[in-house]
Amino acid sequence: MGADILVVAEHKDGKVKKTACELLTVARTLAAARGGKVLAAVLGPGAGQAAAELGAWGAETVLVGEAGFEAYASLKWTRAICEAAAARRPAAILMSVSSLSRDLAGRVAARAQAALASDCTALSAEGDGFKIVRPMLAGRALVTAVHAGPGPLLATLRPNVFTAEKPAAPAAGTVEALACADDPRDQRVVVKSFAAGGGTRPELTEAAVVVSGGRSLGSADAFKVIYDLADALGAAAGASRAAVDAGYAPHSMQVGQTGKTVSPVLYIACGISGAIQHLAGMRTSKYIVAINTDPNAPIFKLADYGIVGDLFEVVPALTEEVNKAKA
Numbered sequence: 002m003g004a005d006i007l008v009v010a011e012h013k014d015g016k017v018k019k020t021a022c023e024l025l026t027v028a029r030t031l032a033a034a035r036g037g038k039v040l041a042a043v044l045g046p047g048a049g050q051a052a053a054e055l056g057a058w059g060a061e062t063v064l065v066g067e068a069g070f071e072a073y074a075s076l077k078w079t080r081a082i083c084e085a086a087a088a089r090r091p092a093a094i095l096m097s098v099s100s101l102s103r104d105l106a107g108r109v110a111a112r113a114q115a116a117l118a119s120d121c122t123a124l125s126a127e128g129d130g131f132k133i134v135r136p137m138l139a140g141r142a143l144v145t146a147v148h149a150g151p152g153p154l155l156a157t158l159r160p161n162v163f164t165a166e167k168p169a170a171p172a173a174g175t176v177e178a179l180a181c182a183d184d185p186r187d188q189r190v191v192v193k194s195f196a197a198g199g200g201t202r203p204e205l206t207e208a209a210v211v212v213s214g215g216r217s218l219g220s221a222d223a224f225k226v227i228y229d230l231a232d233a234l235g236a237a238a239g240a241s242r243a244a245v246d247a248g249y250a251p252h253s254m255q256v257g258q259t260g261k262t263v264s265p266v267l268y269i270a271c272g273i274s275g276a277i278q279h280l281a282g283m284r285t286s287k288y289i290v291a292i293n294t295d296p297n298a299p300i301f302k303l304a305d306y307g308i309v310g311d312l313f314e315v316v317p318a319l320t321e322e323v324n325k326a327k328a
């Protein structure tokens with residue numbers, strides 16, 4: 002195990018995702034503490050274009066796998082990252098918590114014989130190893146663990162928890178090809194299509210602002226008040242499980258223990274009671290605003306700002322104010 006930190010950088014059509022910038026910021030701190038370098042691996046169509054930006058975020062070497070790489074292919078991507086890890090022997094491999102890493106991280110950890118720490122909310126260098134913090138039991142407890150090898154640590158980091166900061170001076174960003182020959186056995190898992198969940202809205206798990214609605218919305222049509230505020234704020238739209246189970250919103254919008262984990266700067270919960278399973282998916286949001294008719298709703302215990310009122314009055318009023326401020 003060396004001292005370098007390898008970041009698996011996600012991008013969309015060649016544009017580096019904010020989550021990759023967060024990883025690179027953490028990687029710089031870890032690499033500096035261990036006297037290693039920051040490496041980035043970027044794969045799929047557009048990877049070459051993304052590579053140029055990764056140097057500005059502190060990647061000293063960017064391993065680019067573009068030719069022969071599809072938008073996502075579980076087994077080939079796993080092999081490519083494992084081959085890179087075997088050659089470079091990083092102390093840690095970092096990925097963001099995302100749909101992609103949910104599939105990829107476990108595969109890479111198993112093949113690379115890495116210890117997998119998923120959904121970390123803190124990560125620092127500790128002696129010759131690393132200290133990680135991750136929520137457990139639906140967020141009711143935080144576990145602190147120390148990894149000291151053997152083998153690398155593979156950590157997935159929760160989006161929006163770590164602040165992305167560019168280094169004072171860009172790193173070299175030296176591009177190297179990440180070659181990985183085709184293997185017919187890769188065809189055992191084929192990704193047939195991608196379905197974007199949020200339409201034109203930002204991806205729920207990466208959004209800086211999330212507006213969510215609960216059972217109290219009462220119908221799919223009524224969710225329009227949630228979408229209007231989300232669109233005014235450039236936010237993603239979420240829902241409680243009760244709203245999803247009732248058919249008011251698709252499952253891709255569900256926030257919580259059995260849905261998505263979000264960690265935006267601002268989370269606006271509209272008509273959501275604050276059940277522990279919902280809180281599990283949003284409690285690390287920086288600022289939580291709750292709108293609820295019941296002053297004793299549990300969500301108010303967690304909220305930074307609470308509005309006791311009818312969401313059908315409060316939410317349109319907020320939307321109007323936001324739109325006025327933008328005009």
Ligand SMILES: Cc1cc2nc3c(=O)[nH]c(=O)nc-3n(C[C@H](O)[C@H](O)[C@H](O)COP(=O)(O)OP(=O)(O)OC[C@H]3O[C@@H](n4cnc5c(N)ncnc54)[C@H](O)[C@@H]3O)c2cc1C
Pocket residue numbers: 214215216217240241242243244255256257258259260261271272273274275276277278279282292293294295298310311312313
């Ligand atoms: C194993 C398991 C997993 C689960 N996973 C999840 C999960 O991932 N995500 C999740 O969300 N839940 C999950 N749940 C369900 C969870 O326990 C709650 O039932 C659910 O979160 C409740 O959703 P809600 O807050 O929308 O509805 P309710 O609990 O019915 O709350 C509705 C709230 O709206 C308020 N209200 C009513 N009318 C208005 C109005 N006009 N204006 C403002 N406020 C109003 C009420 O005062 C109330 O507080 C899970 C449960 C189990 C057992």
